[in-house]
Amino acid sequence: ANQREEEYKNQIKTLTTRLKE
Incomplete structure (x- = not known):
């Protein structure tokens, strides 16, 4: 369950x- 988070x-x-670039 932690892996998904x-x-x-x-x-x-x-x-x-990507937004910063």
């Missing part, structure tokens, strides 16, 4: 990074 956070980080 980590993937969710990772996706948000990727989205934020």
